[in-house]
Every structure is written in structure tokens, then in C-alpha cells.
Amino acid sequence: MTSPLIALIPLLPLAGFVVNSTMGKRLPKSVSGGLASLVMLASFAIAALTVWQLAGLAPDERLITQTLYRWMSSGEFTLDVTLLVDPLSAVMLLVVTGIGSLIHIYSTAYMHDEVDSEFARYFSYLNLFAAFMLVLVLGSSLPVLFVGWEGVGLCSYLLIGFWFKKKSAADAGKKAFIVNRIGDYAFLLGMFALFAMFGTLEMRGIASAVAARPVETGFGVLSLATLLLFIGATGKSAQIPLYVWLPDAMEGPTPVSALIHAATMVTAGVYMIGRNAVLFSHTPETMQIVAVVGAATALMAGSIGLVQNDIKRVLAYSTVSQLGLMFLAMGVGAFGAGIFHLYTHAFFKACLFLGSGAVIHALHGEQDIRNMGGLKKYLPVTYWTFVIGSLALAGFPFLAGFFSKDELLFETFAEGHQILWAVGALASLLTAIYMGRLVFLTFHGERRHDAPAAADAHGGHGHGHGAHGGHPHDAPPAMALVLIVLAIGSVGAGYVGIPAALGGHNALGAWLAPSFAPPVAAGRAVAGEAAAEAGGEAEAHDEEHIALERTLMSVSSAIAIGGILVAAFVWLQRREIAANMARSFAPLHRLLLNKYYVDELYEATIVQPVQAVSRDGLWRGVDVGVIDGAVNGVGAIVNASAGVLRRLQTGSVRAYAGSLFIGVVLMLGYYLWR
Amino acid sequence: MIPLSHYLIVSALLFAIGTAGVFLRKNVITILLSIEIMLNAVNLSFVAFGRYAGTVDGQIITFFVMTVAAAEAAVGLALIIALFRTRESLNPDAFTSLKW
């Protein structure tokens, strides 16, 4: 069915952007911030309404579209801008608008110290980001998705480099944009390949066309196309090899990190694969690569996060790691599980980031956890919401993260990828450990931070609060409220996906299943297969499956709890163990601390050669030498020849007569010769 | 009977003498005189050809050439007078204001 309301979902934030960018300077903070949050809430309301409408339809027909206009038509190819709401986009819509609204509200308090014009600029970018993200989610064709894809990349750049006067922030913004661009290039190539093969860029059209074909064996053109799309996803969703921008992106304001780099933008890659599930299912070679890359990234990022000392960096690497798990799920065909984890992760990661924002806010800009400690009694709300978020992330039983992570790992194991399961489990163990470390170092133990006025190392986060009696204050109401809501979500969000093993019927998986099936049921076998691969739990009713799942569930719980206990032991009781380990494994410690020197590697192998070619080759060689040289050379030639030729102007009449005569003689000679 | 070639050789000689005069002399009046010599050489060859071909056309052309030569001599001499008034010299090398 169609609905005229869908367009409003991205248009409202877009309108917010227009207002705040043009008139923001003149508006007081309450108006600009309030307007931005209001449009987000309105967008959420309309999204909720649309989803409710969607739910009212039969499961096979859950599709609401709205065609806006014809974008391009060339020969026989036409492309309309069409917005589409189906179960998958419904989930994404609610996440983006819901968590987006919460973060807008949080930001009104967090960014309060900025001047009015900067405040408005922040909210204009945030709204613009929301608009583009919604376009990405709602687009029914790859080009429309790509518009959103690029747009969120742009907003990411704008927001990371929000405090652009600080060089590290400006550099981080550029790095994010350029690395994303590399991925986008691959994405474009993938799009071209798909267009060449299928003649259409509508994702549902591609899914139908692909479903009619057999699954590709070996690495063919289709696998190449999906691989290219996946490379684009590695850029946007920070996987190996294009993840390097995400840790640096922490230079941006913390709510930005929460929204863009935890809950929404980085999940775009996962969403894209989910949206094209049928296509990807037909290319097992690429799926294998996706799964391996996801698992490897999860492990690598987890190991780096273990030794980082900046509170936001730990969370950033944690995000990369969790995204890796999501891609692992998508790669083994558990599309529903991947989206489930995306959804729960949005809650607790946003909660954690915002909580860290509250900590930073309270400590006036301090971000190094070695300088924190003992904050538990000063920041109770922050502490408890942070703890809940951490437990959810670690996979503590019966919190949101537990269900999604467990399902993900179970699917991996059930599909036969035991090694990848082991890697994922190891990554989860690391997650538990480093989150425990983070909580204990930040909030527990004796207070290591100085009086608030002192530390202002990170972030252009100037604070007006002078005297507080010397101890940090908890989050202001706007921030606290959001933290609490997100904490509740971290607990309860998982209950929509309770697996059969525990007595539930995985409502989320069933809800999402139609999105991962081919649009037209081209034979029950194919549809059944896709549904089975996608949702996961819909048919797993045999005892063996359930027993296996319960076993794995207990393993995951053990890992989570065990990890937290290890962290408690080391960082709560015997800090010296950590120091001793760092000393005895010093090279390894250094390797992890320096992020496996990947940035340095890229710098040496890619950045420096490109710069050298550009500077010496293209700039000095071509631009200055050839082009300028040619232009200047023409001038110089004219100059030189003029210098020579002007000697003809001797002013002497006889010389002129002489030249006349020479001409006569020559012409005469010529004609006589002929 | 004088062959035509003889007349033409004489004409060529005269022309060459006139040319040499233009380049060798450092007095503009003498240069003009050399030019007159050249014109006369041409006249001679025209008349010779005309006689050879049995028409009066050669003489008519000569007639015109003479007229033009007269006009040109008049104007040229007027120029020389004007120039002489500015530079007080009849040496063509004195008039090099247009030198680069």
C-alpha cells in the first residue's frame, strides 16, 4: 500500500536543518535546540504510526511505499525516488528516530556552553544527519540509499570536525570522510556491476531477479558485485581495513559519537546487507569473506580496546568490535540476528556513550580513565546507567545484549562455522573484560582526579562552572532522563527476540523474516530456504537445536560473567596485576596500545606515496612544470622571438629597401625557377 | 638588326646599376636618382618588347610609367625637403627614430 506520510519522516528533520542553518544565529538556544528535538520527536511519531499501519497488514504484504518523483530516465531505464517501509526499515526507522530524539534532547544540555550560533550549527548538522540517515533507511533503490549513504558521511565529517579550530578534530573529520570515500567508491562500482547485470537498481527488483538464479558457485561476477558493496560497508561501518577513522572520530562531541558512531550511521553497512539479503545469500564466497572480516575485526578491536586509556576510545573500539559481530552474523546468513544485535546495541552503546559524556562533562573535559576513579558516589545516575549499559554490552544474562549476542553466536555455530564462533566468543570475553575495566577504573576505587578546574586536556569543551566545593556534579536533568530511558531500553529491548530455547517465539525474527525473503515467492523451496536462513528461529523447534542453543547460551553467560569477574579481580582488587602484565608483555602491550600500528602502516604505504606522487609528480611535475611551463613557455617564446624579430626595425630606410629588394630577388628567382 | 636580347641586357644592366645606387649612396637625393634610373630601365624594356611585338602597347605603358615617375619624384622631393628641415641632413642613416 502507499502512504503520503512517509516522506515526512526525513523531511521534518530536513526542515529543522534549514531553519537552524539559516536563522540559527538569531535564535536563542532553547528555540533552536527545542525545534531540532521537536522535529525528531514528530518524525518518530510518524514513524511509529507508519509501523503500526504496517503491523496491521498481513505478514506477506508488509510493504508501504511512497513514490516522490522521477529522478532519472535515460533510454529504457528509469529511476524514481521511492520511499519504502517494510519490516526491516521499520526497525531501523524506530531506532534512528527514537534514539535520535533522545540524543537531541541530551545534546541540549551537553552543548549548553556553546555560543548561540555554534549551538544552532550543531543542531542543524544533527538534523541534517537524521534526514540523510532516514533517506538511507527508507530508500527503495540503491541510488537513493547511496544519497543517504553519502549524506551521512558528509554530516559525520561536519560533526566530527565540529570544533574545527582544533587541528586534531579537523584532521579526524577529514580522515573520516576520505576513508569513507574509498569505501563509497567500491560501493559505486558494485552498483554499476549490479546495474549491468540486472538492468535495475531497485533493491526489490534485484532481489527478484537474483532469486530466479541459482546460488553462485565459486567467485563470479555476482560475488564481485556483492564484495564491492561489502567493501563500501567496511568503510561506513568501520571494519577491517577501513575502520581507522572511527577511533579518531571521538574528537567530535560525545552525543555525536553516540548517535552517529554507535547507533545509526555505522550500522548502515549492516542494514545495507540486510536489505540485500537475497542478493548476498546467492554469493556464498562473499558471505564467507564478510563473516571472516567481521570476526577478525571483532577480535582485533576488542584486543585494542583492552589497553586504551581514553574513555571514548574504549567505547569506540567496542563499537567496531560489536559491528564486527554484526557482520559475522550477516556473513553466516543470520540476517535477523545481525539486525537484532544492531537494535539492542543502539540502546546500550548510546547509553554508554552518553554516560561517558556525563562523566566528561562532570570532570570538565577529562577523558583519561587513569585520572578518574571514585566517581560512583558523586555521579549516581550516571554510574548506574553506565553499569546497566556495560552489563548489557558484555552479554550479562537476560539483559538486551545477552539475547542478541547469544542468538548471533548460536546461529554462527549452527551454520557450521565453529571456528568463527570461537573467535566471536573470544571477542565477547574481551568485551566483558574491557568493559569491566572501564567501569572499575572510572567509577570505583579511590578518586584520582583533581579538582574540577584543573584537567582540561581533551575536547574544546569549555566549562563555566568554577567552584563546586571541589567535587563533580551529576548529569543535569535532560541528560539524566535520556540516560535512564536508554538504560531501560538496554534491559528491555531484547525481550522482543526471546528465542524458542527459552520459551519465547522470537517475535523480532518472525517480524523481520519477510524482509529477507525474495519479493515474489518464486517457489516455496526458495522462499522457505531464505526464511530459514534469515529469521533463524522460525523453524528451529527440534529438541537438538534447542539443547544446543541452551548449551551455547550458558557458555556465553559464563563468558560474560567470567570476564566481569576477571576485570573486577584485576582492577578492583589487585591493580598491580595489570601493571605487571603490561611490563612483562611489554611488546604486546605496546602493539595493542598503538592499535597494531595500522595507522602508521597506512601512512607509510598509502598516504606517503600518494602525497609524494601528488606533490612531486603532479604538482611540481605536471602543474608547475608542464602546464605552467607551457603557458609561460608560450609567453617566453613570444618574448624571445619578438626580441629577435624586433631587430628588423632598424629605423634605417636603406635596410628596409634592402629587405624589399631581397624579397624581389627571391620571388623573381622562384618564378624563374618554375 | 639588334636582337631583342641586347635591349633586355642593357635594361638589366641599367636596373642593376640603379639598385646598386640605392644601396650604396648615402645621400637621399642620389638614392632617388637611382630609382629614376631603375624606372628608365624598365621603360626601355617595355618599349623594346612593344616594338618586338609590333604593337603600341609598350609605348603606352611607358607613357604611364613616366607619369607616375614624375608624380613620385615630386612627392619624394617634397618629403626630402620636409625631412631636411627637421634633421638638417640628407643622410638616410640619420632618420632612425623608428628603431626598436
Place this chain on the structure above:
Amino acid sequence: MPESVLFYVLSGVMVAASGLVIGQRNPMYSVLLLIVSFAALAGLYIVLDAPFVAMAQMIIYAGAIMVLFLFVVMLLNAPQEDAAGWDRVHPLRRPGVARIGILLAVVLVAELGWALSKVVALDSPVGARADGAVVGSVRELGRVLFSEYSFAFEATSVLILVAMVGAVVLARREGDA
């Protein structure tokens, strides 16, 4: 044959006089020698059965143009040409333009001679035809002049007018009416 003798004598005088013209230092002598050359040329015209042209030559050239030259020479009190050191040097040793001039003159003669040698019919004698009377007839001259060349005739008159005006303008002193 008297005609040949006349030809050689007259042409010899003419060439010699012309050669001396360009060799004289005093322009007055040059002018006078040129008059001699023109007279010889007029004689040659008569040998060529062109009496009208001969008369015109004497009247216009020797009578008008050369007199004009004389006037100017005497008016300007043209000084003796500077007997610069190199003037006395043999022409072939004179620097620059002079050398070029002589070279070009030689080249020109060579060219013309070569050209002439290619034209076979030139050896036939001039005046072989018996139309000397026709050619020399002033009546015939006039008839052709005013019929076929009438336009050129008129144009020439305009030319003379223009030249006259030009000469007057150019030679005028500043401030003169």
C-alpha cells in the same frame, strides 16, 4: 649597320653615364650626368621607332624631373656627401648594407640573364617586321591610348593631381597658409 652602331654607342653612353651617376659624390654632378643618360635613352627610343616616347622622355624626364631635382639640390644646398673613410674604399670592401646592395645587384643581373637565356625567340631581331611605321605612328598611339587605356589615362590624371597636392602639403613650412 648604322642601326647597330647607334645602338651600341647610345647604350654605351647610357650605361656609362648611369654608372657615373651613382659614383659621384657631388649630387649636382649626378643630376647632370643623369640628364646625359636620359638623352641617350631618348636616342634609343628613336632607334626603336618610338619617337613620341623619345620626345616625352626628353620633355618630362630631362626637362621636368631633372630640373626639379636640380632645384631641390640647390635649395637644400646639399653638402658634399661625407667622404667617410670607407667611401673611398672599393665598393666590395664596404661594410654592411653596401655589400649587400652590390651582391643583390649582381644576383639580379645573373637572374635576369639566366631568364633571358631561356627565352629562345629573343634572338630574332627587333624591327624585323615591317610595321615600323605603324608602331611609330603617333596617331596610332593616340587611338589606342584613348580607347583601350582611357580609364588608366583618367586615373593617371587623378594621380597627378593627388601628387601635386601632396607635394605642396609636405613641403610647406609650419605656420604657412
